[in-house]
Amino acid sequence: MTTKSLSVPLPDSLERLSRRLSNRHITPYYYLLPTVIPLLLLTVYPLLRGIYLAFTQYNLYNKDTTLVGVLNFVELTTNDTLFWGALANNIIWTVGIVAISYLLGLLTSIALNENIPLRGLFRGLALIPWVCPAVVAALAWRWIFDPHFGMLNYMLMEIGLINRNIGWLGDKNTALLATMIVAVWKLLPFSVVMLLAGLQTVPEELYEAAAIDGAGVLGRFRWVTLPLLNRVGKIAILLTTIWAFNHFDSVYVLTGGGPGDTTMLLSIMSYLNAFRFFKIGYASAVGVVMLILLLLPITLYTRQVLEDVE
């Protein structure tokens, strides 16, 4: 009896639904839900909400949101004495860090690619800054930069490069450079690892072939190494650009944007507006400007990575 009643066909639509739910085409979505739902809630929503906030005036305490259109952006670009300076700093900072860390990373990875004794030790030493949180790096360097008791001034005096102590972080002329050194220090492991991995995919035969064709050390570097590093190098540059452009931690701890706003970066400007002056909408507008400027590198990077996969 029971079997019979069960075999009564389901209404058409229900059956189709049940078939669709157990269909192998729908299975992937069950697996994806635990990843996608948090992703939507925690990254998509905040991003959209952040962009929305940039067009509002938002009060953190009575939670009043007033739409004000592009007012924040107009204010930012025409009335804020900090904005253009911070933007310029951000660009100098980013370009400088990317260039220096790429160059140092390239030289280091080439040296590490040689088959020399103690290579593992040197590789470890080159990568070690990665385990140091930016805050700690900033504190350690702050002492190294100290005008009276710092290692840097002592060393430069000893070798005769300077004849009086420099207050690296307190001097308007050197503060931005000093913060850049700390950022390069923190980023170097990344460049080294990426470029070294790239170098190791270069087949030895190519060098031999180039040597037979009469290429010297520089020629081999120019015509074999560099072209083959092109892809990894591009990715390393894009990622370091994005990282440097967004960076906050070490500069906030080292200088907080000073002295005299010479190390004011967009991320610090946005942070101070949001959490010191409680101008949430205005701070979001700074964030949106950063996002717009980053769209190009983010797009290029994403495209490059997807291209490699497919």
Added chain:
Amino acid sequence: MELFIRRRLGRYVLAYGWLLFISTFTAFPFFWMLTSSFKARAEIFTRVPVLFPKAPTLANYNYVFTETPAGRYFLNSLYIATVTTLLALVLTTLGAYALSRFQFRMRRSLGVWLIAGQMFPGVLMLIPLFVTLTRLNLVNTYAGLIIVYTMAALPFSTWMLKGYFDTVPRELEDSAMIDGCSRLGAIRRVFLPVAAPGIAAVALFAFTIAWQEFMFALTMMKDQSKYPLSVGINFFVGIAGSVVWGNIMAMAVLIIVPGLIFFLFLQRYMISGLTAGAVKG
């Protein structure tokens, strides 16, 4: 032959010279933090910096553990980073599996989002998250910070894990399924053990994010007793000033040691995590 040897020698000298220079740059701050944490006050404020303490002392560590909440900060960081790591692993494994094994609509869009997802300006994400978490009464709680860190780790972890899963042959689960396992059973019994190195890399990545993060913690944690180490040390410097470098360096060593231990033993996984998605094979 002689020319060959001389050339080779030249290359060695160049390589060693450069590596010595660059490792001095990268390692010196570590050396400095470590040795300074054992220095007595007299050896800290000297015009000629003292490289090795003549009379090493544990006074700084003693002070940090008894007079400051450094131990508490350490446990806070440990708790937050551990829970973040576990959450990230649970949330990413199935999704990465689906991305690696199944064809479905929106696969490409999801990929784009995973790659681009953590490139957005941190401050731009911080503000709305702070507003939302305030509404949910999650500001100043461990849970709030864990949610944020899981968010930060999620996109890249999923992408990284997918890349690793791609290298595990499909036949593995197929044969287990022919032998009567369900797909989930096959994943658990056969697939995951093989994919363990990729999972280890993701765990390290998530742990490192949570252990090192500063900006969100600075904004969200109000009670000193809830500070993680990164905010704790900055707070300590703020109240004590730079006159107590020895104590600060002892605290810094406390923050770095877990990372250093991971680095010594699991360097391979850290590197594979760093280069995931960027270097093929």
